[in-house]
Amino acid sequence: MSLLEIKSYAAGQWVAPGTGARSFENAVTGEVLGHAGNDALDVEAMLAFARDKGGPALRAMTFHQRAKMLKALAQYLSQHKQALYDLSFNTGATARDHGLDIDGGIATLFVFASKGRREMPDGHVYLDGDVEQMSRSGQFLGHHICTPLQGVAVHINAFNFPVWGMLEKLGPTLLAGVPAIVKPATATCYVTELAVRLMLESGLLPEGALQFVAGGLGDMLDRLTCQDAVSFTGSADTALKLRSNPHLLRESVRFVAEQDSLNASILGPDAEPGTPEFDLFVKEVHREMTVKAGQKCTAIRRIIAPEAHVPAVIEALSARLAKTPIGDPRAEATRMGALVSNGQKRDVLEKAAVIGAEAERVFGDPDAFEVHGADGAKGAFLPPMLFHCADPDKAERIHDTEAFGPVSTVMGYRDLGHAVQIANRGGGSLVASVITHDPAVAREVALGAGAFHGRLYFNDRNSMKESTGHGSPMPHLVHGGPGRAGGGEEMGGVRGVMHYMQRTSIQGSPDMLSAIGNRWVPGAAEVEAPAHPFTRGFDDLAIGETLHAGPREITLADIEHFAEFTGDTFYAHMDEEAAARNPFFPGRVAHGYLLLSFAAGMFVEPNEGPVLANTGLDGLRFMKPVVAGDALNVRLTVKQKTRRTDDYGEVRWHVTLTNQDGEKVAEYELLTMNAYSA
Structure with missing residues (x-):
């Protein structure tokens, strides 16, 4: 059997082993299996290739587009995993071990693809937490956003999981929109190289999104900036040496370590x-x-x-x-x-x-x-x-x-x-x-x-x-630990993606925050709907598009009929004296769910149209009791749009119910699935 010559993929070219190449052995026979490494790699060109080509291409994609890319990569690797199995036997791994390394790595990509589609927006800015009101009138607000680092992630991986060790870092990195340079341990780099070749040959990755180093990194770490990140898995001694690099400390380069531990x-x-x-x-x-x-x-x-x-x-x-x-x-x-x-x-x-x-x-x-x-x-x-x-x-x-x-x-x-x-x-x-x-x-x-x-x-x-x-860390949960374990966290769903993004606090008016996050913020400008929004397809709806409806008077007969019809005869709705003794109510009040039902009746378009289903309510709050004789008004605003499948997307509507005095009585977010525009 001829020796394996493991090449690096640097700045768009496969580079054969050269000066400084090291040998690695077949774990089963002890014989030399091949060589890897080249001290002449142009690391500056590699960094530029990632920063100038890979980064802009990835950042031009939305989170959902990057999530779809991860899913397609996982599917492609699944189709070729037998080749990875066959090669991995040389590392001493059994078929059962392949399930953890190769299948586990592919499954991790699938999870991050799903997380990206379900928990991240179909946009370029990730909104972290709730809007903070920083003025009395609500015209000056604060929020946290996360955007991709404009550098490169350098992944230094251990020998024991040549596929999973790479993919569990690569998934969140690419989902964040950051290109990666992968450097596996030389002992098993030949398995990682095959996985990298497969992903590059798939044609699914933008140019510059992924590079591969077999052997040493040279002085690459000394060329990183505050926009770059290093993610390391290995021994505590090696982590300490890398973490203590004066340049990394000086430039405040992000360093995430997952080290050995005495579990x-x-x-x-x-x-x-x-x-x-x-x-x-x-x-x-x-x-x-x-x-x-x-x-x-x-x-x-x-x-x-x-x-x-x-x-x-x-x-x-x-x-x-x-x-x-x-x-x-x-x-x-x-x-x-x-x-x-x-x-x-x-x-x-x-x-x-x-x-x-x-x-x-x-x-x-x-x-x-x-x-x-x-x-x-x-x-x-x-x-x-x-x-x-x-x-x-x-x-x-x-x-x-x-x-x-x-x-x-x-x-x-x-x-x-x-x-x-x-x-x-x-x-x-x-x-x-x-x-x-x-x-x-x-x-x-x-x-x-x-x-x-x-x-x-x-x-x-x-x-x-x-x-x-x-012994199975799951991509949904953080993988890391304090002290000897390195003090870092990897994976953890969207938490892992945040390692490769910058969290920035933004301040401004509701209009400014709405424009930055592509998500309507209460108080921002509203767009008058040219037609009933339930008659307009997903693509035609504009963020901030608003429908006003009402008023509708709430009568005592309405309250009693709703109580009888639903069986909700709670005393606050039926007993004037008992309700008046309650510190929250002035007397008999309308059911909160009666208000929601009336609101739906006020803004729903009954005819068949692009609205396919109501899938739920988020953040429902009842803010002021409504009594018989009050009038109900409703405002329905397009807050956010998210593509879900090839046929329909999710529309998040901000709904506010007010009384005849303009006081808020209820507020919530309505979720509907809408067909795309014809």
């Missing part, structure tokens, strides 16, 4: 042997020790159980580990493949020796274990190694040493407070899990350990069949 799993005091929770605990720990051969930033490194149950945990976990076949990841029977390289194998053994100074190894001998279908002496194979620390309070290194492989340590706790104390000694982690059927246990751990962990995962017999697992 813990706590067996609740109620989860005794024989309970579903005990069996679940053993299953979760076993999975985290063996999936990706333990090379996961979220893997369980510290197993915390009640002191009385430690022997049972060791026995059950050892029995399960003993039934885990290790070997060639291509073999269907294999459940744990190789580490990524022999260098990584040596590192894990060194760290295991440090842990072994404070804990006894109770399972897994690295000098005597069986490897199926491969040469265990040449490949980067190790057995799962389980340690037991009899005194976690006196131990130091088990709380600060991570063997990035199939290595975990069991330790006992006296009470739940002690368990939390042990978990927190990791100095900050990406995730801690708690297996318990007692909600009180979950609450105590959340209050005691929440500040030290980026994610708390609770599981029991009720959720175990549907849970995603201790």
Whole structure:
């Protein structure tokens, strides 16, 4: 088999390995698999290519257009994922591991595509929070907007997830409208390169939106500006070195880090042997020790159980580990493949020796274990190694040493407070899990350990069949953690997109805010509708287009009929004396839902037209009671328009109900689905 020559994609060209190229090996055979890297890359040209071509092209697209692009990319990768599987076996990953890395990465793109379409506007400005009134009359307002950084995102990724590690950063970056330069770890860069080639060959990305570096970045970090961002995944030592770069500090370049961490799993005091929770605990720990051969930033490194149950945990976990076949990841029977390289194998053994100074190894001998279908002496194979620390309070290194492989340590706790104390000694982690059927246990751990962990995962017999697992960060939720874990947050839905955008506070009149956000703000100019707005297609409606209707007098007969018809005979509507004793009402008042019904009758166009459906109300408030004899007026204004499908879009209407004195009695937002204009 010829060696792989992994090229970089720089400034629109594929550049072959050159000066400074490094070799990488086949994890299964230990043989050199190929070369990657070129110290002669023109990093300034790469940055310019991203800033001058990729950035403007992406920013010209709306959030929804970028979301559609992400969905199409995910679909294209799905059609070609077998090629990624075939190549990824060389990293030591099994078919099960591919599901986490390759399928998981593609699924993450799908989620960000959905988030972009559902939670972000079909426009260029993201509105953050509510409008703040900063003057008495409401003619001077404040708001927060988010717009894309006008630079480039540099993604530095770890070796263990060559596809997911790239896509979980790339999804929110592209959705924000920022181009990316991806630099994977050399050991597995060949899998990332194939994924990048596929995305570029799809023709879905604008020129300059994505570049790829195999090998080192050279002095690229020294050329970044305040409009750029660095997102890093890897060791705490490397993160510290990068984060401390004087240029990055001087220019206030955004730096997001997701580092190694000593994640813990706590067996609740109620989860005794024989309970579903005990069996679940053993299953979760076993999975985290063996999936990706333990090379996961979220893997369980510290197993915390009640002191009385430690022997049972060791026995059950050892029995399960003993039934885990290790070997060639291509073999269907294999459940744990190789580490990524022999260098990584040596590192894990060194760290295991440090842990072994404070804990006894109770399972897994690295000098005597069986490897199926491969040469265990040449490949980067190790057995799962389980340690037991009899005194976690006196131990130091088990709380600060991570063997990035199939290595975990069991330790006992006296009470739940002690368990939390042990978990927190990791100095900050990406995730801690708690297996318990007692909600009180979950609450105590959340209050005691929440500040030290980026994610708390609770599981029991009720959720175990549907849970995603201790070690699976989901794109909907933040992935990161304090302290040793890096202090950063990735993914988290739209929160992740915000890392690549600038939040800016804006101040001005309602007209100014409406124009900037493309969303009508109360107090802004209204446009008189040339015809009833319900007769006008989605594209014909203008932001601020308004219909006024009314008045309609509310009679006592209306109130009583509505009460009888609906069964809502609450005393405030039916009993004058009782209503008068209520501090909110002057006497009998009209039902709030009666007002909404009358308002609809006042502004609805009954004939068939472009309005397809009323899908709900948002922000409904009743502000002043209405009594018999009052007159009701309604104002209906087009607040925002959002395309949803190829056939229809959502119109958000601002509705205000006033009485005969012009006082607001109710306010809400009406949502309708409208057909596009013919």
